Amino acid sequence: MQTFAQLSHKVTIADIARKLSIAPATVSRALNGHPAISEKTRKLVEKTARKLQYKRNNIASSLRSGKSNLIGVIIPSAEINFFGSVVHGIEKLANEKGYNVLIYQSNESWEQEKKGLEAFLHARVDGILVSIAKDTTDYSHFLDIREQGIPVVFFDRAREELDIPAVVVDDFRGGYDATVELLSQGYKRIAHIPGPLHMDVFRNRFLGYQAALKLYDIPFDPLLVVEGYVSIESGQKATEQLMKLPHPPDAIFAVEDFTAPGALKQLKAMGKRVPQDVGVVGFANELFGEHITPSLTTFDQQTVTMGREATGLLLQLLESDTKTITKQKIMLEPIAVIRESSQRKK
Amino acid sequence: MQTFAQLSHKVTIADIARKLSIAPATVSRALNGHPAISEKTRKLVEKTARKLQYKRNNIASSLRSGKSNLIGVIIPSAEINFFGSVVHGIEKLANEKGYNVLIYQSNESWEQEKKGLEAFLHARVDGILVSIAKDTTDYSHFLDIREQGIPVVFFDRAREELDIPAVVVDDFRGGYDATVELLSQGYKRIAHIPGPLHMDVFRNRFLGYQAALKLYDIPFDPLLVVEGYVSIESGQKATEQLMKLPHPPDAIFAVEDFTAPGALKQLKAMGKRVPQDVGVVGFANELFGEHITPSLTTFDQQTVTMGREATGLLLQLLESDTKTITKQKIMLEPIAVIRESSQRKK
DNA sequence: TTGAAAGCGCTAACAG
DNA sequence: CTGTTAGCGCTTTCAA
Numbered sequence: 001m002q003t004f005a006q007l008s009h010k011v012t013i014a015d016i017a018r019k020l021s022i023a024p025a026t027v028s029r030a031l032n033g034h035p036a037i038s039e040k041t042r043k044l045v046e047k048t049a050r051k052l053q054y055k056r057n058n059i060a061s062s063l064r065s066g067k068s069n070l071i072g073v074i075i076p077s078a079e080i081n082f083f084g085s086v087v088h089g090i091e092k093l094a095n096e097k098g099y100n101v102l103i104y105q106s107n108e109s110w111e112q113e114k115k116g117l118e119a120f121l122h123a124r125v126d127g128i129l130v131s132i133a134k135d136t137t138d139y140s141h142f143l144d145i146r147e148q149g150i151p152v153v154f155f156d157r158a159r160e161e162l163d164i165p166a167v168v169v170d171d172f173r174g175g176y177d178a179t180v181e182l183l184s185q186g187y188k189r190i191a192h193i194p195g196p197l198h199m200d201v202f203r204n205r206f207l208g209y210q211a212a213l214k215l216y217d218i219p220f221d222p223l224l225v226v227e228g229y230v231s232i233e234s235g236q237k238a239t240e241q242l243m244k245l246p247h248p249p250d251a252i253f254a255v256e257d258f259t260a261p262g263a264l265k266q267l268k269a270m271g272k273r274v275p276q277d278v279g280v281v282g283f284a285n286e287l288f289g290e291h292i293t294p295s296l297t298t299f300d301q302q303t304v305t306m307g308r309e310a311t312g313l314l315l316q317l318l319e320s321d322t323k324t325i326t327k328q329k330i331m332l333e334p335i336a337v338i339r340e341s342s343q344r345k346k
Numbered sequence: 347m348q349t350f351a352q353l354s355h356k357v358t359i360a361d362i363a364r365k366l367s368i369a370p371a372t373v374s375r376a377l378n379g380h381p382a383i384s385e386k387t388r389k390l391v392e393k394t395a396r397k398l399q400y401k402r403n404n405i406a407s408s409l410r411s412g413k414s415n416l417i418g419v420i421i422p423s424a425e426i427n428f429f430g431s432v433v434h435g436i437e438k439l440a441n442e443k444g445y446n447v448l449i450y451q452s453n454e455s456w457e458q459e460k461k462g463l464e465a466f467l468h469a470r471v472d473g474i475l476v477s478i479a480k481d482t483t484d485y486s487h488f489l490d491i492r493e494q495g496i497p498v499v500f501f502d503r504a505r506e507e508l509d510i511p512a513v514v515v516d517d518f519r520g521g522y523d524a525t526v527e528l529l530s531q532g533y534k535r536i537a538h539i540p541g542p543l544h545m546d547v548f549r550n551r552f553l554g555y556q557a558a559l560k561l562y563d564i565p566f567d568p569l570l571v572v573e574g575y576v577s578i579e580s581g582q583k584a585t586e587q588l589m590k591l592p593h594p595p596d597a598i599f600a601v602e603d604f605t606a607p608g609a610l611k612q613l614k615a616m617g618k619r620v621p622q623d624v625g626v627v628g629f630a631n632e633l634f635g636e637h638i639t640p641s642l643t644t645f646d647q648q649t650v651t652m653g654r655e656a657t658g659l660l661l662q663l664l665e666s667d668t669k670t671i672t673k674q675k676i677m678l679e680p681i682a683v684i685r686e687s688s689q690r691k692k
Numbered sequence: 693t694t695g696a697a698a699g700c701g702c703t704a705a706c707a708g
Numbered sequence: 709c710t711g712t713t714a715g716c717g718c719t720t721t722c723a724a
Contacts, residue, residue: 012717023695028719036693059414059470060717062405063700078430079633087424088451095450100469103449104441105434123446124405232637261637268639287425288634291578291607293614358701369711374703382709406701409716 011054019048031056062124071314072102072120072128074113076157081287082303083131086155089307090129097315099126108134114141121148127314132157134230137198151317155310156301157201158329165317165328167310169301171201174334175208178253178281178299181336183216185344187251187279191224193238193263195255202255205283209253224249228259235262243270251279251342257286260296264341280341283334294340302332357400365394377402408470417660418448418466418474420459422503427633428649429477432501435653436475443661445472454480460487467494473660478503480576483544497663501656502647503547504675511663511674513656515647517547520680521554524599524627524645527682529562531690533597533625537570539584539609541601548601551629555599570595574605581608589616597625597688603632606642610687626687629680640686648678 013027020027022041030037030045048054062068071094075083091101102123104116113133120128128150130142139159146152146164158166182190192209195202206225213220226241228234235254239262242249254260260282264274272278274294282289282298289296309330359373366373368387376383376391394400408414417440421429437447448469450462459479466474474496476488485505492498492510504512528536538555541548552571559566572587574580581600585608588595600606606628610620618624620640628635628644635642655676 010717014717024717025696025719026694028717029694032719038693041693055468057409057470057717058468059405059408060700061719063403063409063702064717064719066700068405078424078433079427080430081425081427084424084426084430087449091449091451095465100448100465102446103433103437105437119441119446122401122404124403261634265637288607288637291611291634291638293639356701359703360701370701371703371712372710374701375710378703384709387709403701406716407703409700409718410702410704412716 010057011052012057013054015052016045016048016054019052020044068124068126069099070102070123070125071099071311072104072116072123072125074104074106074116074120074128074130076106076108076131076133078103078105082156082284082301085303086131086307086310089304089309090311091307092304093308093311093315099315106133110136110138117141117145121145121150125150127151127153127318129153129155129310129314130157131155132159132199134196134199151314153310153314153317155306157199160200165313167306167313167330167332168201169306169334170331171204171334172208172211174283174299175205175253176212177208177334177336178205178283179209179212180215181297181338181342182251182253182279182281183212183218185251185275185279185342187344188218189221189224189247189249190218190251190253191226191242191249193226193228193235193242193252193254193259195228195230195259197227205255228255228262230256230258232258232262232265235259236266237262239263239266240270243267243272250277251281253281255283257282257284257289257296257298260298260341261288261292264292264294264296274341275344279344282341285337289337290339297339297342298337299334300337301334306332356403357398358403359400361398362391362394362400365398366390414470414472415445416448416469416471417445417657418450418462418469418471420450420452420462420466420474420476422452422454422477422479424449424451428502428630428647431649432477432653432656435650435655436657437653438650439654439657439661445661452479456482456484463487463491467491467496471496473497473499473664475499475501475656475660476503477501478505478545480542480545497660499656499660499663501652503545506546511659513652513659513676513678514547515652515680516677517550517680518554518557520629520645521551521599522558523554523680523682524551524629525555525558526561527643527684527688528597528599528625528627529558529564531597531621531625531688533690534564535567535570535593535595536564536597536599537572537588537595539572539574539581539588539598539600539605541574541576541605543573551601574601574608576602577604578608578611581605582612583608585609585612586616589613589618596623597627599627601629603628603630603635603642603644606644606687607634607638610638610640610642620687621690625690628687631683635683636685643685643688644683645680646683647680652678 013024016027017024030042106113154166194206197203226238228238252263254263282296285298285300289298359370362373363370376388440447452459500512540552543549572584574584600609628642631644631646635644
């Protein structure tokens with residue numbers, strides 16, 4: 001006897017029900033571990049489902065239940081290792097918990113960030129994880145989304161005042177530690193190249209820098225702070241400006257690992273030796289920091305953990321039926337990765 | 347602690363229909379640009395939809411139409427710039443065309459790659475883009491997916507024999523050009539550190555290398571080929587082995603931009619100057635190649651274009667109602683990026 | 693413990 | 709050109 005089971009015909013719970021002469025509802029319940037189903041039928045249904053290669057139609061399920069089991073993630077750029085790594089953490093936990101992950105790149109643009117949220121709304125995601133774009137200074141779109149009942153959690157690039165849960169690195173601590181690392185190596189005039197100061201991450205590192213100076217009784221000199229915009233080029237330019245000062249610095253704390261290689265490059269071009277003449281510290285532990293010359297001292301931001309934690313927060317929000325939004329914030333410790341660029345002693 | 351009691355009931359086409367005293371079907375048609383709808387009603391419906399802030403429920407739409415408007419993408423690792431960049435190209439075109447993109451990282455593992463496909467099946471994606479994992483040597487899961495009627499397109503890491511459409515770089519040409527670049531700079535003994543040779547990309551670059559040697563009448567010396575596994579460490583080890591040969595090479599063509607910095611590192615450790623003593627060429631144009639010392643000569647793989655083209659192929663497959671899978675392959679030219687590491691002359 | 697029936701919001705087939 | 713009708717596959721009352 002040959003069955004012409006069409007390969008393309010999708011198996012539904014109705015098929016299973018028919019085969020076992022029970023109701024589709026029972027099949028559904030059995031498959032979803034409903035408590036009021038006898039062990040016997042559950043086993044039977046599961047076995048038949050396996051045999052028929054049944055796969056739940058998530059779409060139908062979503063329509064009925066109102067849950068898409070989709071999580072949207074907005075990152076500024078997939079070309080920065082850091083975010084790739086965070087996404088890895090996000091996906092892992094999300095997949096474990098039966099969610100799929102949609103990615104949207106804002107390319108650091110406010111417009112695209114808004115478009116991303118719009119797209120996610122349209123895709124009916126259950127919740128959204130965001131790392132804010134550099135260009136964003138108006139944050140109302142996040143509040144709008146939340147008003148629509150879709151929970152939002154920030155990671156890394158958060159905005160404190162919005163009262164939206166977030167997982168961040170202790171950037172103040174990071175800035176502080178970075179500066180202290182340089183000071184303890186005997187450098188005296190520490191410059192700082194911050195990122196755009198409207199962003200919490202960068203402002204906090206800046207504040208940490210100032211706090212460290214204070215501890216060492218070094219007066220803060222605004223001339224030693226030249227704002228960059230998070231890129232190798234801007235690191236070069238800022239460094240050039242710094243080194244042309246009447247009293248140039250003997251160390252530079254660059255706000256992250258794109259600015260720092262820019263600084264190294266510029267210093268090399270100006271004939272300065274690192275770390276002998278000038279010390280340099282970065283932030284973010286980008287992949288290449290280990291392999292440039294001199295290797296870059298930096299701070300690891302526990303990317304995978306960050307992704308996991310952010311997802312955990314979001315899932316918590318999704319699964320608690322209270323729509324209460326409690327201010328929640330998880331802070332991860334930055335981990336020092338000491339390499340050549342800051343090691344004057346040795 | 348604030349509670350947001352959000353009762354905003356979602357607007358549906360029924361609401362619009364009621365408001366205008368027309369049939370829901372008419373609203374649907376108007377909204378979807380159905381040709382048989384009067385300009386007048388279309389305008390009216392659109393206006394009302396906007397006024398009520400209507401948003402189409404994609405899930406319901408998917409259930410009915412059998413199309414999820416989701417594209418699944420499997421990449422080996424989001425921490426490699428190259429893939430982040432390709433994904434960028436994919437997302438851009440996909441979003442333009444009204445598709446959302448699901449990402450899954452295989453982490454170079456065959457098991458996870460299979461799990462990814464399974465997850466996509468479950469999410470009812472319309473089509474899948476894949477760059478094959480390093481560990482994969484059994485390809486049947488791709489054929490299974492295709493049998494389920496879901497089109498698959500490879501990008502970069504393809505498998506010729508499977509007869510699945512693909513967008514790749516002309517790796518043979520790349521390997522050839524890389525080798526010729528070194529030869530034309532006057533290097534005589536060119537070594538090659540290939541990646542796993544079961545992968546088309548790496549094998550083709552290897553073949554290109556051999557072809558270039560042949561052209562220059564240089565006999566192929568198997569001792570000068572030490573297989574690596576695509577990582578900085580493996581680049582170091584292979585280089586060490588190469589340089590310890592009785593007749594060590596005076597140039598190395600490393601299969602990609604992780605192996606190449608490993609080679610540079612090892613050469614430096616052994617007191618060799620690059621490019622004076624030994625020339626080095628990589629492949630992939632990873633971000634950091636420009637910023638290491640010496641800067642790395644490499645080949646750009648047109649990542650964004652690759653993403654766009656792969657998506658284009660997939661959409662074509664999705665939109666043509668013929669389920670014929672014609673063998674289709676798009677080849678992009680690798681673009682030489684000549685930097686210090688290969689420039690002995692000058 | 694299970695079944696029957698009613699939709700979730702949308703689109704497609706068939707009329708008119 | 710528009711309306712009517714009938715589901716897509718699932719979950720969830722409400723009954724039994």
